Amino acid sequence: MTEHSLLRRFTPHLYLWIAIFILVFPLWLVFVASTRTSMEILAAPMPLTPGPHFLENYKAAIMQGNKNLGASALMMLKNSLIMALGISTGKILISLLAAFAIVFFNFKLRSFCFWSIFVTLMLPVEVRIMPTYKVISDLGMLNSYSGLILPMVVSATAVFLFRQYFMTIPREMAEASQIDGASSVQFFWHVLLPMTRTPIAAMFVIQFIYGWNQYLWPLLITTKQSFYTILIGINRMLSGADVVIEWQIVMATTLLAMIPPAFVVIVMQKQFISGMTDREK
Amino acid sequence: MSNQYEFKSRLLPYLLVLPQMVIVVVFFFWPSAQAIWQSFFLQDPFGGRLIFVGIDNYLKLFFDPSSSYVDSFQVSIIFALAVTSLSMCLSLFLAVQVNRKMKLSTFYKTMLIWPYAVATMVAGVLWLFMFNPNVGVIAWLLKHQLGIEWQHLLNTNQALLLITMAASWKQISYNFVFFLAGLQSVPADLVEAAAIDGAGPVRRFWTIVFPLLSPTTFYLLVMNLVYGFFETFPIVHQVTAGGPGKSTSILVYKVWRDGVINLDLGGSSAQSVILMILVIGLTVIQFRFIERRVNY
Numbered sequence: 001m002t003e004h005s006l007l008r009r010f011t012p013h014l015y016l017w018i019a020i021f022i023l024v025f026p027l028w029l030v031f032v033a034s035t036r037t038s039m040e041i042l043a044a045p046m047p048l049t050p051g052p053h054f055l056e057n058y059k060a061a062i063m064q065g066n067k068n069l070g071a072s073a074l075m076m077l078k079n080s081l082i083m084a085l086g087i088s089t090g091k092i093l094i095s096l097l098a099a100f101a102i103v104f105f106n107f108k109l110r111s112f113c114f115w116s117i118f119v120t121l122m123l124p125v126e127v128r129i130m131p132t133y134k135v136i137s138d139l140g141m142l143n144s145y146s147g148l149i150l151p152m153v154v155s156a157t158a159v160f161l162f163r164q165y166f167m168t169i170p171r172e173m174a175e176a177s178q179i180d181g182a183s184s185v186q187f188f189w190h191v192l193l194p195m196t197r198t199p200i201a202a203m204f205v206i207q208f209i210y211g212w213n214q215y216l217w218p219l220l221i222t223t224k225q226s227f228y229t230i231l232i233g234i235n236r237m238l239s240g241a242d243v244v245i246e247w248q249i250v251m252a253t254t255l256l257a258m259i260p261p262a263f264v265v266i267v268m269q270k271q272f273i274s275g276m277t278d279r280e281k
Numbered sequence: 282m283s284n285q286y287e288f289k290s291r292l293l294p295y296l297l298v299l300p301q302m303v304i305v306v307v308f309f310f311w312p313s314a315q316a317i318w319q320s321f322f323l324q325d326p327f328g329g330r331l332i333f334v335g336i337d338n339y340l341k342l343f344f345d346p347s348s349s350y351v352d353s354f355q356v357s358i359i360f361a362l363a364v365t366s367l368s369m370c371l372s373l374f375l376a377v378q379v380n381r382k383m384k385l386s387t388f389y390k391t392m393l394i395w396p397y398a399v400a401t402m403v404a405g406v407l408w409l410f411m412f413n414p415n416v417g418v419i420a421w422l423l424k425h426q427l428g429i430e431w432q433h434l435l436n437t438n439q440a441l442l443l444i445t446m447a448a449s450w451k452q453i454s455y456n457f458v459f460f461l462a463g464l465q466s467v468p469a470d471l472v473e474a475a476a477i478d479g480a481g482p483v484r485r486f487w488t489i490v491f492p493l494l495s496p497t498t499f500y501l502l503v504m505n506l507v508y509g510f511f512e513t514f515p516i517v518h519q520v521t522a523g524g525p526g527k528s529t530s531i532l533v534y535k536v537w538r539d540g541v542i543n544l545d546l547g548g549s550s551a552q553s554v555i556l557m558i559l560v561i562g563l564t565v566i567q568f569r570f571i572e573r574r575v576n577y
Contacts, residue, residue, distance in 0.1 A: 012378040013385075019375050020392045023453070026407035029418060033410070045421040094300040101297035106287045113298045120309050122564050126511045126533045127556040130540040130549050131312035131319070151308040154301060174288070184288040213400035215515040220541065231402045235519060238406070247416060254406055261398035266391060273394075276455075277462040 027258075034058070034252035041247045053248065061252040066237040071225040073253045076233040080212055081260070083148045083229055087211030090153035092203055096196070099162035100188055104174060114159075121156040125217055133220050143224045152217065158203050161275075165199050166192070202275025205268045209261045230257040313557065319550035338551035348548070349527050350535070357531040360445060361509025368449040369501055372456030373494075377486065380464040390461070397454040402515035408447035409520050433521065437528040440521045444529055447520060448513045455508075456501055463497035464490065503567045510559065532556060 029048075033041050036051040065072040101107070102114050125132065132151060141147030169192070177187045218229045228236065234257060237250045265272055320338050322331040342350040379389050399407075411419040412431055420431040433439040467490050475485045491498075514533045517523060523530035523538060530538065536556060540549030 009383075012381065012383065015378050016375065016389050016393075019371070019453075020389070023392065023396055023450070026411055026450075029410060030407060041416050044416060045418055045425075046416060048418070094304070097297040098301040101294040104288050105290065105294035105297075107291075107294040109298075110294070113302060116305050116310075117301060120305055122561045123309050123313050123557065124511055124560065126514060126536070127553050127560060128309075128312045128316050129537055129553065130546060131315035131553075132308060133541075134315070135308060135312055150304060154304045154309065159301070178288070184290060184293060187288075209398055213402070215400065215402045215518075216537070219518075231400055231515075234406060235402065238409075238519070247410075250406075251410070254403060258399055258403060261400070262395055265395055265398040269391065269394065272397075273458055273462070276458055 027255075030251045030255050033247055034061075034255055036248055038244070038246055038248055057248045057252045058256075061249045061256065065233065065253070066246050066249050069225065069233060069237055071228045071233050071236075073230065073233070073256050075226065076228050076230040076253075077256060077260075079145075079148075079227060080229040080231070080257070082145055083214065083218070084208050084211035084260070086145065086149035087152045087214070088204055088207035090149060091155040091158050091207050092200055094153060095155050095158035095162055095203075096193075096200075099159050099166055100192065102159075103163055103166040104184065104187075114163075117154065117159050118156050120154050125151070129216070129220065136221055142221050143227045145227075147221050148214075148218055148227070148229070152211065152214065155207070158207070161199055161203060162196065165196060169195065198271070199275070201268065202271040205264055205272040206275050208264055212261045316550045316553040316557070319546055320554045322547055324546045334547065338547040339555075341548065342551055342555070349530070350552070352527065353530050353532055353535045356441070356529060357510055360441065360448075360513070360529075360531055361506050363445045364448045364452065364509040364513070365502065365505035367445065368452040369456050369498075369505060371449070372453050373460050373498075375453070376457055376460035376464055377490075380461060393457050394454050396451060397458070399451060400515070401448070401451055401512060402519055404447050404451035405444075405516040405519035408443060408450065412443055435525055437525055440525060440529050444513070444516050444520050447516050448509065451516075452505060452508055456505070459497050459501055460494070463494045467493050499570055500567070503563055503570075507560070507563055511556070532559075 032048060032050050033046065034057055035054040036046065036057075037053055040046060040051060061073045063072055063074065065076075098113070098117065102110055136142060136147050136151065139147075141150070173191060174187060177191055178184075182190070213231070214229070215231050218227075218232050219235070222228055222232055230253065234250060234253055237253070238245060319331075321333060321335060323334045323337070324331055342348050375393060379386055379393070396404075409417075411417050412433060414420050414432050414434075417431070423429040423431050431439060433443045471489055471493075472485055475489055480488070510531075511533055513531065514537065517529055517531055517534045518537075521529045523534050527535075532552070533556070536549055536552040539545045539552065
């Protein structure tokens with residue numbers, strides 16, 4: 001670069017460290033609180049260094065959860081995982097099929113299908129809360145995994161991304177595979193899918209996080225503890241007004257809730273960034 | 282689509298799009314149509330009898346002061362604009378800092394990106410924990426060091442400030458990823474040429490880099506407004522529950538509350554329809570813009 005003075009080289013680092021502090025400090029507090037006792041947290045100000053109760057608190061959170069909640073973190077993590085995996089794989093699967101049909105086949109309702117899927121972009125859950133709830137309840141899907149997953153698996157963005165990608169594949173490949181005697185299904189399975197690995201991985205990262213972090217929908221349709229996702233559990237633990245909140249358990253659960261998506265983002269950072277920024281194009 | 286080789290099959294393509302289409306119709310089109318339909322009716326909460334009331338539900342929202350819909354609109358706009366400007370400015374600033382040859386740049390990127398994984402609801406919990414009047418560390422500091430009594434459940438401004446900070450905090454990494462990608466695509470020789478011509482770093486940024494970033498900035502502007510308006514429900518639900526009073530009851534929170542808690546089906550449906558129009562508007566703006574950029 002063009003600047004050489006020491007100060008100019010140093011200041012960006014300073015700004016970045018301040019930013020990192022602001023981003024990490026809340027997390028540190030959560031961690032500290034999860035290693036302390038309820039008494040220590042309530043005796044304001046709470047200490048800013050970890051205490052000795054790490055194992056005890058996490059064991060309590062994972063095995064039993066908050067006293068008044070009736071759901072352990074282990075069970076809620078399982079529910080969140082099922083929901084996140086169900087939503088992400090479901091989205092990818094049906095979007096791949098739809099994009100394959102739209103790009104490689106000529107059928108009457110092709111553009112109708114494409115536009116129908118496209119329009120869902122404009123209908124997020126937030127704008128159709130009550131009627132969607134009613135559909136789920138009419139179908140008997142309240143408090144069920146299918147109720148948590150199915151309404152979320154349509155993805156205009158995934159269909160777009162795969163369609164875009166399929167369109168860059170030279171048409172000669174499809175032609176050649178058919179001359180070699182492969183059916184369209186074989187072409188999809190043996191040629192197209194292996195080629196699409198990178199966009200699929202990118203989509204998976206984004207949709208897994210999307211699925212894991214769903215809040216409004218599970219809030220609406222889970223009333224039984226056994227179907228609480230971890231985020232709903234945290235909300236319920238904090239909303240008991242009369243009872244003293246067990247902060248150390250809540251904070252341990254909060255940290256546990258952050259680990260899976262953070263892990264995915266950090267490990268698959270490259271795919272994640274390309275998946276996000278490609279969407280814009 | 283026409284330059285693609287096409288397989289010949291009558292039935293197969295329909296089978297392939299079937300799963301997607303079934304879900305689109307059952308969980309998107311049908312409920313949306315229901316919302317529009319119900320917005321013209323008043324439902325008696327006990328018998329479930331529907332009474333046609335025309336556009337009364339809409340009129341009530343805008344002209345009946347007890348519905349406080351106009352207030353909700355106002356606070357949503359303030360909130361969305363505050364979140365958008367705060368998080369976009371910070372992210373752009375940070376992306377500029379990282380976008381140079383420097384030590385630790387990979388580490389910095391990772392540290393700035395991870396909050397993307399934090400659920401909006403969890404962001405609310407994190408900030409709630411810092412500012413909780415009884416146990417919050419920051420609340421304690423404010424009170425004992427600066428003499429500021431932090432009571433976001435009683436103080437309207439503090440409530441709005443708290444949800445704005447939490448929502449912006451969560452959105453920084455999203456914006457950061459896009460700004461950094463945008464900055465990396467700015468041609469380096471252009472910037473260097475300006476430097477040789479004697480333009481200082483600040484001038485170089487505003488006259489060369491920033492204009493070249495405008496597609497990214499515009500895209501993020503729309504996405505952040507969408508986030509501020511529609512995706513911040515978890516923060517409001519968790520941190521303030523729309524309070525104190527109804528002062529932080531943003532549109533998505535209100536539609537949920539009126540529908541699920543107050544069981545006002547007609548009013549909630551009318552709000553849904555208004556929100557739909559808002560989303561459609563924002564999406565159209567976005568695609569208009571993308572189209573233009575393709576030609577450009």
